[in-house]
Amino acid sequence: MVRYKMDSGGIVDTENATASWKEKQRHNGNNWISLATGSQWEHETLYRSRKGRYWKEHRSQYQGSTPFAEWVSNRDALAWLLVCEYDNDEIPEELQKIEEEVSE
Numbered sequence: 001m002v003r004y005k006m007d008s009g010g011i012v013d014t015e016n017a018t019a020s021w022k023e024k025q026r027h028n029g030n031n032w033i034s035l036a037t038g039s040q041w042e043h044e045t046l047y048r049s050r051k052g053r054y055w056k057e058h059r060s061q062y063q064g065s066t067p068f069a070e071w072v073s074n075r076d077a078l079a080w081l082l083v084c085e086y087d088n089d090e091i092p093e094e095l096q097k098i099e100e101e102v103s104e
Contacts, residue, residue, distance in 0.1 A: 004057070004069035012055055012069055017047040019092065024084045035084045046072075046080050048092065056080070078102050 001015040014020070023036040023044050031040040045057045054077035059067045072080070078095040079102050088096060 002057070002067070004067075006055070006069060006071060008071065012047070012049060014047065014057070016050055018050055018052075019048040021046045021081060021084065021086065021090070024086075036080060044080070046077060048077075052094075074098060075102055 001013060003011055003013045005011055023034045025032040025034055027033070033040050034043055036044040041061045043059045043061075045059075047055050047057065049055060054072050054074065055069050056072050057067065057069050059065075074095055075098060078091065078098060081091050081095065082099075082103055091099075
């Protein structure tokens with residue numbers, strides 16, 4: 001369980017999320033690279049809150065960095081899932097409805 005205080009003043013808890021998606025990674029021949037961040041050091045996980053809002057958890061392997069979370073729009077959540085190469089059956093229905101707006 002990890003809790004984060006959001007900029008809006010609310011609190012999110014990873015245990016309370018109704019769904020979560022880990023970033024997918026691709027090996028570049030030397031390292032595993034996050035599809036979400038394009039980095040081997042920076043990582044993200046997408047969550048859906050109990051109220052249906054989406055938020056991302058940001059973590060870094062850099063020494064001295066502090067994990068944090070931020071709210072993201074439905075469009076940004078869908079874009080994140082598409083960049084991470086999630087299949088349609090893994091994408092929530094409410095986000096599938098806006099795919100034409102996000103993807104060309």
